Amino acid sequence: MKLRIEIDENFDDEVIIRCKSLTDEIKLLQDVIGNAVDKDARLVFTLNDTEYYINRNDILFFETVENKTAAHTADKIYYTNYKLYELEEILPKSFMRISKSSIINCKKVSAITKNITGASEVLFKDSPKKVYVSRMYFKLFKQRVEEML
Numbered sequence: 655m656k657l658r659i660e661i662d663e664n665f666d667d668e669v670i671i672r673c674k675s676l677t678d679e680i681k682l683l684q685d686v687i688g689n690a691v692d693k694d695a696r697l698v699f700t701l702n703d704t705e706y707y708i709n710r711n712d713i714l715f716f717e718t719v720e721n722k723t724a725a726h727t728a729d730k731i732y733y734t735n736y737k738l739y740e741l742e743e744i745l746p747k748s749f750m751r752i753s754k755s756s757i758i759n760c761k762k763v764s765a766i767t768k769n770i771t772g773a774s775e776v777l778f779k780d781s782p783k784k785v786y787v788s789r790m791y792f793k794l795f796k797q798r799v800e801e802m803l
Contacts, residue, residue, distance in 0.1 A: 671683065697713075697725070697734065699725055700732065700734070701730065701733065708725070713759055714726045714727060714762050714781060714785075715756055715757060715759060716738060717755050718756075723736055726785075728780050738755070738757055747798075750798055752791045752795050753787060756785055758795070760798045760801075762778045768792070
């Protein structure tokens with residue numbers, strides 16, 4: 655694989671990947687570049703009538719509660735007007751749906767307690783919070799967490 659950087663003051667920044675086929679290595683490169691560019695992206699949340707701009711990498715998980723979307727950080731719960739399906743479209747690959755009502759940040763996972771008959775429990779780094787991944791999403795979730803390691 656060749657890597658070439660061209661500097662031209664007349665152009666906006668752009669990354670082009672030329673390849674014969676879309677291999678796993680190229681997909682990984684695309685994800686790394688995409689996450690590096692967007693690593694400080696912030697979303698708008700509310701808590702007690704105050705708007706907060708939170709780095710999405712500080713979010714452990716999103717869940718729907720009583721027709722609201724809650725964003726959990728290590729110590730707080732914020733709310734957003736986004737629906738889960740909208741968040742799935744704008745969040746990076748490190749976030750994924752794990753049930754009908756939850757999206758998780760796979761980079762923040764510290765432990766998974768597998769339950770063959772029901773939802774498996776997920777614990778987070780530096781937080782007592784936990785969330786449950788449904789059996790339908792478990793295999794894909796486990797693969798994604800292993801990719802993030």
